[in-house]
Amino acid sequence: MKTFSNKEGALIIDKMILAIQENKQYLSDIDGLIGDGDHGINMNKGFTMCREELDNNPGDLAHSAKILSKILMMKIGGSMGPLYGKLYRGFASELSGKDEIGISEMGAALEGMLSSIQAISPAKPGDKTLIDTLVPAVEAFKKAQAEGKEFDVALDEMKAAAIVGRDSTKDMLAQLGRASRLGERSRGVLDAGATSCCLLLGVLADTSIELVK
């Protein structure tokens, strides 16, 4: 049974923070095409604050995810603050108290992500939001799990599905948030939230696979 410890898992959040910091400009540029160009700025501010907090108050994966969730919800605001705040809160609550994280724990955590975000967001697949990345990714993981595949294989399939989901937003018409008012003009451009979500799920998969080896 391939697993990694909750403690080692803190590395996942560290890597997610770096990924957001490195892609701050990229994410803002995408958001600028059909939004107000601040997605990278908002995410970077929250993830960087989390970095500072974790440096003084380190802990395992669940702990780190909880800190990130609290900061996003309480400090960042915008539309992404509450959304990613709830996403990380759902993820953390499923993992807290678990020493080892394997395919079943990860499955429950991914589902926790999805259910908590869907509790406050009316977004459905096809609305050109981060949901269009998250839903296929979680489904792919759960399918691989049901088929008895290995943890690292399920993670890879989750990552691949996230990429497909992100790219599918290109030709979608935005139904929610700022871009929704653009109608036709919102087609032909990736959704910023779907892109950042794909980025983060990719880091989750890669780092977990590394830890599991």
Added chain:
Amino acid sequence: MKTFSNKEGALIIDKMILAIQENKQYLSDIDGLIGDGDHGINMNKGFTMCREELDNNPGDLAHSAKILSKILMMKIGGSMGPLYGKLYRGFASELSGKDEIGISEMGAALEGMLSSIQAISPAKPGDKTLIDTLVPAVEAFKKAQAEGKEFDVALDEMKAAAIVGRDSTKDMLAQLGRASRLGERSRGVLDAGATSCCLLLGVLADTSIELVK
């Protein structure tokens, strides 16, 4: 003795109004280089109002000049309103009650222009204002008069001196009004007021000569 009647003289003001209307854009463009670009607009507004008033209330040269003076002083404002207002008021007061206008009446009227404007303006020759056109023009006329030249010759010499005066403002450094703050940058450009004054004195000369024939 070459003269023209005060009554016929009203044509001078009519021609002055046309000249200002035709040069509205030109005068504003010059003012725009070292001022706020409204000299043509201000002058056109005043001279056009005078046109409308004279159409219902026509009269001789003195009368028309008085109406123009009143409008400029009372309705136009800016710096040119009071200046040209006083100029025409000095001109009109010397001619009112005169049936015929010859070289001596015109001489007194030109001096009246100069003295009434100098009563409210601190401008001296060389300050890059309309004074740099008016002073040489009046002096040239008085000199021709003193030398016993004919009325039309004196008018021609006045006009020529006005042109020389206007052109002399090109290399002057503005000492007064908006342009004075430009220092060196005000050199190399004609002064708007000097240009309009030269235009008006030119019309005064040409129309008087025509009437005297």
Added chain:
Amino acid sequence: MQKFVNDPSKVVDEMLEAYVKVHADLVSTTENERVIKYKHAPVKGKVGIVTGGGSGHKPAFVGYVGRNMVDAVACGEIFSSPPAQMFYDAIKAADGGKGVALLYGNYAGDNMNVAMAMDEAEDEGIEVKKVVANDDVPSAPKGEEAKRRGVAGEILMWKVGGAKAAMGASLDEVIAAAQKAIKNTRSMGVGLAPCAIPEVGHPNFTIEEGKMEVGIGHHGEPGIEVCDLEPSAKIAQRFCNVILPDLPFESGDEVVVLISGLGSTPVMEQYIVFNDIEKILKERGIKIYLSYVGNYFTSLEMAGVTCTLMKLDEELKECMDYECDSVGMQQFQR
């Protein structure tokens, strides 16, 4: 970008730091430096009035904190909804024991953050009710009013709610009056030039020279159409053609008119637009009871104006006449 800025990511903090110094006789800080309150808030026995939103709309939102107006405000980043914590801290700062009325604009982020803040307030036993402003007509078609965004009409909602609370009304009465205010309010914007978020460094949308965007949102959200810039009188006609039938405003109605510049449009031009709108309302037999012209709800340095009309009844009139003192709106008792 031709701006007075130090660190672009600190503009909101520096602005608020200065704001509480300049208006020390009217407002004060709270432990949350992004929540500013009326100096004497919470006012015991008065319904608390709270609002909040992204910064960059001066005087909104902090500029409407004051006497008989807003008691506490949550200030987000530029054009970005304040997080739940800020709304929650503002609720606490305004709670005088008779409940809190949360009066804000219909934006996705605000709705989510307000929902979370209200949950927390409920856990702490503070009764909070909300009114969501949706006066921006072009932001959603007739029949889908609930999807419409809130713009300058929010100010009239705050004025009415603030007055009602000052008169000692209950939470339900304050909410009912504020709801009636916004329900009778319609707005539209026309944009002539874009703005840039300091941190982003360049405008997110463009309006070409000689063009105008009819129905633009005040974060530059796209409007009904982009067309050639027209004389003010024609634009006024467009305002009326969209706004009047939507309520509808009819002959004999008494209204408040509020023309707000979007930031860089000279106030002189705003009066010219008012003049043209006033003529049309007169023709239609619509009587102007009270009018406001100025930079009441801006969007950084956007050029343009929004036009807001509110249909009055006796209660709304009484609230509009009520004395208030805030930076954005001061009123001696009429």
Added chain:
Amino acid sequence: MQKFVNDPSKVVDEMLEAYVKVHADLVSTTENERVIKYKHAPVKGKVGIVTGGGSGHKPAFVGYVGRNMVDAVACGEIFSSPPAQMFYDAIKAADGGKGVALLYGNYAGDNMNVAMAMDEAEDEGIEVKKVVANDDVPSAPKGEEAKRRGVAGEILMWKVGGAKAAMGASLDEVIAAAQKAIKNTRSMGVGLAPCAIPEVGHPNFTIEEGKMEVGIGHHGEPGIEVCDLEPSAKIAQRFCNVILPDLPFESGDEVVVLISGLGSTPVMEQYIVFNDIEKILKERGIKIYLSYVGNYFTSLEMAGVTCTLMKLDEELKECMDYECDSVGMQQFQR
């Protein structure tokens, strides 16, 4: 030009036509449609306060007509001095029988037109005295203060003169107080972007992207230097380096600070500039008694700010605290 205009040559007329409708409870017209007066002017037994100047500086000049402020104002074309007739009609509209104080800015056209208007008033037996504001430090070197132009400092002169007159002071006392106010006031402007007179159709001066004009006049008159745009804190240092030594302002002084936007600079940025100036004044031991931040004296859509400081004594403090009600400045009794 991205403007709301009908006939560019009629902008002032249309603006005033709207102005008196919007502020009917405060101001009214006179037979001269370019002269607007306080509704209750002339106030019997009170010294009349008159000012005037070119339009395009909203709220100046007409915006300062009101209770305990300016009684009547002459409104010229954009950036063009009002003709003598307008100043004279304003004097008549404000004359309550105790003389008229004419408080205006030092501009060539204004000086000439005021002189002619005062001659006419004298002929009619109305006692008129004047104070000429010259608070713009960069507009002339030390020692040639009489040549300096008047900018936002005029507002403090009107506030002091208006209060003094409301307290029942004589003409000489009003003039003395207004003169003391402006004598203790120093201003400087920094321009970031130009403006265009509607009738002219294009800006008369340029400020390149990334540059700023230090000491610019508010009709775009050239300043001390054009240099690279700096962070707000550095610009605040320049304001203090020019203004503080000129009076001079010294440690222990109490001052009023007024930061005015030039028209298109977001108010948020103006607060940031205030914040940086406040820090410098604190270091220098200069105490801020009262501060104003906002679009108090603009120049159409110019981007930039002017910073104005006035050194206070007890009399000036009393006048600044005095209640007033005008569109440009409203003050509940402090």
